[in-house]
Amino acid sequence: MPVTLKDIAKIAGVSVSTVSRVLHDNSKKYTISDETILKVKEAAKNLGYRVNALARGLRQNKTCEIGVIVPDISNPFFAELVKSLAGELRVKGYNIIVFDSDEDPLIEQSALKSLIEKRVDGLVVASVGQDFTQIKKVRDTEMPMVMVDRCFDELDVDSVSVDNVLGSMLAVNYLINEGHRRIAFIQGLPGTYANETRLQGYKKALHNAGIPIDKHLIAGNDFRSFNGYLKTKYLLKLSNPPTAIFTAGDLIALGALEACKENNVRIPNDISLVTFDDPDYASYLSPAVTAIEQPIKKIAQMAVAMLYDRISDSRNERRKILLEPKLNIRNSVARISSTAIKSQPANTDPNNTR
Amino acid sequence: MPVTLKDIAKIAGVSVSTVSRVLHDNSKKYTISDETILKVKEAAKNLGYRVNALARGLRQNKTCEIGVIVPDISNPFFAELVKSLAGELRVKGYNIIVFDSDEDPLIEQSALKSLIEKRVDGLVVASVGQDFTQIKKVRDTEMPMVMVDRCFDELDVDSVSVDNVLGSMLAVNYLINEGHRRIAFIQGLPGTYANETRLQGYKKALHNAGIPIDKHLIAGNDFRSFNGYLKTKYLLKLSNPPTAIFTAGDLIALGALEACKENNVRIPNDISLVTFDDPDYASYLSPAVTAIEQPIKKIAQMAVAMLYDRISDSRNERRKILLEPKLNIRNSVARISSTAIKSQPANTDPNNTR
DNA sequence: TTGTATGCGTTATCAA
């Protein structure tokens, strides 16, 4: 049985409230005699007292816990994000409770439920994100919440993410400048903020360059590596395959790498590759992969700052922050001559421009 | 203000205990009139009732939460481990609270403190692990605890990890079979279980092959990539450099890769590389890295099973489980002729055999 | 300087 204030009070020969004051009320100076302080601390130490956070939380209506939900903690991007969030919050005196929704809306929903029931002081959510019904319900609560990475354009809620449209444009423009015109996009989970905005950037870049969009070159349905593997296989055996692939996430790129390797397709000689997300190992892949880097630490900092603001003062305006992505050029893109391209007939539907 | 049972009771015109029974006491069949059940459920739904897990936990002395502490969640090994643990525990009805100790014993200690105060039902700890004073204190509590990956040989506590000695021997024996005799070991954090056992395996393999241990070839002081980078630089500029490097962890290997790249040292042509840990991306590195794979999912399964056993019946014997590692041979090791080796004079202290 | 009493939201015991 864990030790309680009562046990200490008994041993020290004082009342429970005195014990409470000595042990936890460091802020308010309750002028307590040195002798009592000594006695109480001594007893607490001897008995190995640990405050019961449940009781305290119940009483104070405050848990000093922040709930964090991410779709896939084994994705290096989210692992890094969680680590950064934990670091930022720790210095502010908050612990985090992490849930991995495994890209499953049902798990996300039950995570949300658990965290609310646990009465966390706030929420940082990277939603699976095809549907914001549940998130909206939480938003309408007084529960402070900030969305990261996976947000909802249509939902008025505090959020911080990288400028995905810009990121995609950076990537695709770079490919175009290197002479590519048949550029495929292997997307993540359709309907999610990250995916739709990245897709949007891809289309916009092509459009700006006057390149018609070929719907056969847009494939994929989740952010996992197997998706990258499958869709790369598909793209490679197209009668008129792309000269470059842009993947919507680091795991997808890994799958693309695997497929190319299996098919003895060399990168960048036979096909070029650029990916969104820039994990630590990107430089050491074979070849080093050109990638769009997100400012993860900054995302975490902003998210925590915004959450903190909302916890302290829930009535200020909601904000949507977009941070700048960065293109890290490595060795996965080949420059190709524009004549070579033009000689390739577009045998997929040329009328499709979206 | 969150809705409570009282609020529902008032609206439904029944007592608090009735509400509680209707909403939460699914197990015991308390024969309650259908009409009451309907009224209560209706009111609960309308008001948006959420149980207060703090109050419930306080009352029931049970939180359905498991605390998890890992040294570095951005390390793919631990990210994967956390994900597996979460999955295993979720189906058993437990949530997890994750702490990243950032390889800092002080943070680990405060994480331990927080989790105990939160009255989690159990603990899964991958300790930073140079010192088990704090862990021992917890062990002597009635708090169920299982250690994973980073254990303590000298401490009698439930634990599950890979057979590190065997893993290292697998790696080093392989290098020896490929003709290597000057094999360096870049270690992780000295004094930790994972490191010492891996070092032990390294030494044992060399010893078995009759190769004297050259202390200049053992370097390194933590599991981060920068350590791998620095120590590889150091090893490369030795007057008699190693022909192969064995790294104690995946991040270290990444650093080694970076250093080699910077120095224009080709792997495996100029130097061979094998690493402990086998992250998903290992196959796609340049070159694909030969690695020792740990059965992460199995570690998580075993850990959860053991923890569950201890929660249900705290008085059974403590167990230490070792799981089998696996050598995944890829392209980072070159076969070298033994004559080439023997022609290299050992100009580092030849008398040092440990 | 310290103690008493109350309530946080829930569940469990007992009684009706």
Place this chain on the structure above:
DNA sequence: TTGATAACGCATACAA
């Protein structure tokens, strides 16, 4: 079939 009441451990308003 339902209700009153106590208790979980703590913090705090009020009293002394």
